[in-house]
Amino acid sequence: MATPEPPLRITPDMLLSRRVDFERRMRRAPPVTLAIVGVLAVIFWAEAALGALASPAGIVAAGALVRERVVAGEYWRLMSATLLHGSLDHLVGNAIALFILGMVCEHAFGRGQFVVLYVASGLAGSLVSLMTSPGPSVGASGAIFGLQGAAIVLFRTQRDRLLLRDRRVGFVLLIWAIYTIAGGLLTPLIDNGAHVGGALGGTLVARRLHPVVLAPLPAEQAARVQRRLWLVAAVLAYTVWGWIGS
Numbered sequence: 100m101a102t103p104e105p106p107l108r109i110t111p112d113m114l115l116s117r118r119v120d121f122e123r124r125m126r127r128a129p130p131v132t133l134a135i136v137g138v139l140a141v142i143f144w145a146e147a148a149l150g151a152l153a154s155p156a157g158i159v160a161a162g163a164l165v166r167e168r169v170v171a172g173e174y175w176r177l178m179s180a181t182l183l184h185g186s187l188d189h190l191v192g193n194a195i196a197l198f199i200l201g202m203v204c205e206h207a208f209g210r211g212q213f214v215v216l217y218v219a220s221g222l223a224g225s226l227v228s229l230m231t232s233p234g235p236s237v238g239a240s241g242a243i244f245g246l247q248g249a250a251i252v253l254f255r256t257q258r259d260r261l262l263l264r265d266r267r268v269g270f271v272l273l274i275w276a277i278y279t280i281a282g283g284l285l286t287p288l289i290d291n292g293a294h295v296g297g298a299l300g301g302t303l304v305a306r307r308l309h310p311v312v313l314a315p316l317p318a319e320q321a322a323r324v325q326r327r328l329w330l331v332a333a334v335l336a337y338t339v340w341g342w343i344g345s
Contacts (some may be wrong), residue, residue, distance in 0.1 A: 100156030118315055120285040121261045131213055132201030139239060143190045151183075155235055162342055163226055163235035165313065175341030177229075178334060181221035183237035185261050193239045200246035200262050209311040211324045216304050218331045220245020223300025224293035241293035245301025252305040260313055261292050 145153055151161035159165055162179035169176050184190040205213040224241015228234070254261065309320050316324070 114275030119261055121312060129202045129205040131210050132198060132205050134196060139182060139190060141190060143184050143338060146183060158237060161237050163237045164228055165234035167188050168227050169229060173341060175338045177222055177225040178338040179342050180225055180237050181239050181242055185237055189238060193243060197239060200250060205244045205251050206311050207312045211317060211328055212308045215327045215330060216245060216249055216301060218334065219304045220297045222302040227296025228292035228294030232326065236293060244294045244297035248301035249297040249305035252302055257310060261311050270330050
């Protein structure tokens, strides 16, 4: 009588064929991310040309986030502040972080969901900033931290389905976020409220997003994303209207 073969132990390496290489077909020039970077650069040029960087009053007049102004009804500042920057270094640092994280999130969630994620994270950052600081505050860092939170959620929740070239990516992103927030505690000019709010907002939104890198967006969810994009368009239109009329 033949001796039965021992059961074969399934190892993670055997399952790699069922996992998706996250970096496969990832665009090195993500169009929506680059468009946002371009918009931020043009707005910064306008700030400099109009002298908005010369004084706190100038940056407030340009649309910075100020608690008393928002309480008075200028809600458009919740969004306009995320499009402004206080210096060239501020812009360049945020642009680099946005490009890297935008490349990841735009690839993972697709253009429509990425736009919703970015705007929602920026607004969440502004809301928490209002609660923690009277202002003025400017910068896209709240939205960027939202992308950071979304990337961490993606890599943690889909770690069994996504193949990363380096499995430490999610951990490195988390350490970077903690380091940046800790640095903000020691530097009064850094708006940690926006960082924390944006990260929380991005984390919450990401849990409701569909990773298109794994499977196409279902029709029902695609329709829901379309409705949210109309809401984003309305928020941006209101922001421009308030900005111009101020």
